[in-house]
Amino acid sequence: MDVNDTQGNGPDEPTAEQPTAEGPQAPPPGPPPRRLTRLRTDRVVGGVCGGLGRYFNVDPIFFRIGAVALIFAGGAGLLLYLAALLLVPGEGDSAPAVPGAQGRNRGWVIAGVVVLLLFSLPFLIGGGFLLAGVGIPIALLVGTGVLVWWLVSGEGPSGDAGDIARRAILGIGVIILCVVLFFAAGLGAAAGPDWLIPALIVVAGGAIAAGAFLKPVRWLVLPALTVAMAAGIVAAADIDFDGGIGQREYRPASSVDLRDRYELGIGELVVDLRDTDLPKGDVPLELDVGIGEARLIVPDDVCVATDADVGMGNIAVFGRDHGGVDIAYEDAPDAKPTRTRVLLNADVGVGEVRVHDNRAELFFRHDFNPDYEGDPEFGSPRSAACESDGQASIG
Amino acid sequence: MRSGPDIPSLVAGLAVLAFGGVLMLDAFAVFDLSFAAFGPLACATAGAILVANGLGRRR
Numbered sequence: 001m002d003v004n005d006t007q008g009n010g011p012d013e014p015t016a017e018q019p020t021a022e023g024p025q026a027p028p029p030g031p032p033p034r035r036l037t038r039l040r041t042d043r044v045v046g047g048v049c050g051g052l053g054r055y056f057n058v059d060p061i062f063f064r065i066g067a068v069a070l071i072f073a074g075g076a077g078l079l080l081y082l083a084a085l086l087l088v089p090g091e092g093d094s095a096p097a098v099p100g101a102q103g104r105n106r107g108w109v110i111a112g113v114v115v116l117l118l119f120s121l122p123f124l125i126g127g128g129f130l131l132a133g134v135g136i137p138i139a140l141l142v143g144t145g146v147l148v149w150w151l152v153s154g155e156g157p158s159g160d161a162g163d164i165a166r167r168a169i170l171g172i173g174v175i176i177l178c179v180v181l182f183f184a185a186g187l188g189a190a191a192g193p194d195w196l197i198p199a200l201i202v203v204a205g206g207a208i209a210a211g212a213f214l215k216p217v218r219w220l221v222l223p224a225l226t227v228a229m230a231a232g233i234v235a236a237a238d239i240d241f242d243g244g245i246g247q248r249e250y251r252p253a254s255s256v257d258l259r260d261r262y263e264l265g266i267g268e269l270v271v272d273l274r275d276t277d278l279p280k281g282d283v284p285l286e287l288d289v290g291i292g293e294a295r296l297i298v299p300d301d302v303c304v305a306t307d308a309d310v311g312m313g314n315i316a317v318f319g320r321d322h323g324g325v326d327i328a329y330e331d332a333p334d335a336k337p338t339r340t341r342v343l344l345n346a347d348v349g350v351g352e353v354r355v356h357d358n359r360a361e362l363f364f365r366h367d368f369n370p371d372y373e374g375d376p377e378f379g380s381p382r383s384a385a386c387e388s389d390g391q392a393s394i395g
Numbered sequence: 396m397r398s399g400p401d402i403p404s405l406v407a408g409l410a411v412l413a414f415g416g417v418l419m420l421d422a423f424a425v426f427d428l429s430f431a432a433f434g435p436l437a438c439a440t441a442g443a444i445l446v447a448n449g450l451g452r453r454r
Binding site: 151194195197198199200201202203204205206207208209210211212213216217218221224225228229231232233235236237311312325326 | 400401402403404405407408409410411412413414415416418419421422423428429430431432433436437440441444445448
């Protein structure tokens with residue numbers, strides 16, 4: 001084996017001890033030093049955000065979004081941008097836009113900009129809060145539109161301002177279509193046969209899956225998912241539009257006029273038994289509301305055993321509130337001897353079940369005045385006509 | 396002729412199919428869908444679609 005080979009150098013290659021005739025080789029030139037400049041090519045206004053993006057090797061859209069957010073959230077973004085316009089040189093320029101912002105005077109210029117910011121910021125923040133009420137929702141809507149279009153079409157948030165505006169508009173259009181589709185599907189699921197919308201979702205899912213092997217139909221994914229979400233909410237809340245829409249109030253005169261079941265699709269359903277001649281013993285009553293309120297008003301001397309389910313909303317029984325989703329309230333007290341007991345079965349999809357007696361009704365009519373001199377038992381979880389037995393349960 | 400299935404479409408289709416199947420079972424009273432079950436189901440469906448879509452773009 002040749003010695004030169006063991007050293008890793010060929011016989012003709014120079015070593016450190018054997019300089020070439022031209023002298024030592026110059027080291028290869030390194031990458032040029034990074035310099036923050038305003039871009040002339042990738043620019044929306046002055047190229048500041050484009051330059052920041054290239055300097056930090058990040059998509060400039062993040063700096064643009066940040067600058068817009070700072071403008072709307074107090075106006076500081078505007079001043080910072082103006083300061084950067086003055087201090088950061090343009091691409092290919094050797095000096096910044098302000099001649100003094102170089103050399104010894106640069107420090108004075110920066111100090112001047114900082115002082116300007118400190119003095120004007122409180123005024124900008126005051127106006128910014130006013131502007132934020134309108135600006136932030138619009139900025140959020142535009143941002144959501146860009147994001148939605150990105151997810152739907154794959155066109156990311158890059159390019160010039162015109163491209164981004166076009167994508168935001170298309171994305172907002174998709175959002176509007178989805179909202180319309182969502183409510184239409186919800187209406188169809190609540191008003192039509194229970195199986196219809198789920199069957200359509202299954203067919204759509206099958207078509208999308210089959211398309212994966214034949215010809216992808218990705219555009220169908222978002223509508224199918226929107227319809228599925230609407231139908232899922234309707235199913236989870238057990239919303240049913242049987243019974244129509246509106247406000248219904250029933251005041252039966254006697255137990256003969258009292259129906260076993262009252263139902264309403266959307267609206268307020270009130271069954272007022274205060275003037276009803278009720279028999280002693282148990283009286284079954286069923287209230288069913290899709291979206292809205294089911295309210296039962298009973299006389300003070302009537303006990304109520306409650307079995308209520310609300311998909312999303314609130315159950316208030318004799319002044320005690322329970323809110324949230326999937327609420328089930330059950331309370332089966334015994335009535336005092338010779339008293340009537342209403343066996344209430346209430347079901348509301350989205351909204352409220354409210355049960356109260358005359359004392360609470362007076363309380364409501366006195367504008368919820370806590371100083372109203374009602375019965376001291378007001379607020380008790382059950383009517384005064386009930387025995388204390390029984391245990392209320394919330395699920 | 397495609398070399399293989401479009402994975403994001405396949406995942407999205409199966410996820411929507413499964414969601415529709417659950418709703419069908421609820422419609423035929425096999426079980427009662429509640430918000431406690433609907434929330435995770437909706438998140439899992441949307442999440443599966445987004446993940447498959449994102450991975451498909453990276454490929």
